[in-house]
Amino acid sequence: MRIDIQTNQAQVSAVTVEGIKTKVLNLEKYHEGIHDAKVFLKEETDQKVIELKLNLKDSEIFMKEKQSTFQHALDNLVDTAKIQLKKYKERHN
DSSP states (O other): OEEEEEESSOOOOHHHHHHHHHHHHHGGGTOTTEEEEEEEEEEOSSOEEEEEEEEESSOEEEEEEEESSHHHHHHHHHHHHHHHHHHHHHHTO
16 A cells, blocks of 8 residues: 655654554555555644545545644544444445
């Protein structure tokens, strides 16, 4: 799976970027048909925002999460993605 990470002038460490890649790659366990993922990192006033777009064979799934840190947002986003991928797989099998 190809992962594209984009920021809008947000200060993101290399460790955070690697953590994002690792966790997004692990989503393939829940659905093998993920072609690519686009991750958008944004900083709002006092919140960090992560948006995730997963492109599947015949559809796409979009999620957004806001938290005080990118790590917390990522953890919640991945949990949401797992649930959505499981539901998607159930409906399309």
